[in-house]
Amino acid sequence: MAGLDAALAGVTAWIGDNLLIDTVRVTLPATGDPVLNEATGQLEYPDGDILYEGPGAVQGSAAQAEISAVPDHNLPWVQETTSRYRLLTPLPAPIPPKDAVVTVVAVHDPAHTGLLGRSWTCTDPGRAGTVEVVRITPLDQLRTGAP
Incomplete structure (x- = not known):
């Protein structure tokens, strides 16, 4: 369908120019x-292999239904929550696998640095469909930062 392909190409270009304006990194754990680290006295894990670094966006979910609490195994009450986010990447970017780690390494606006220093894990591989304009990967924020 030539008309649909042309329309999707226009939408894909708009998303790339207006939404995928920060730099994200996807690494294997x-x-x-x-x-x-003798300077700090802390144990540090080696970096995982980088699968992708380039244009992207991390968005938090606005729906309260997408935030769920999970009890720890030894506590009778709910202690932590699962924080639902989503990673947007261009279609040519590789599909992030489950458990890959996502970080935002640069933001387009210095006033929007709230995502720097945080990390997320991919809860499922990037979603796929027959009609796509951007790759969407579900994320959960890591509790303790990058592994």
């Missing part, structure tokens, strides 16, 4: 043993 670190697999090596932690190494002692």
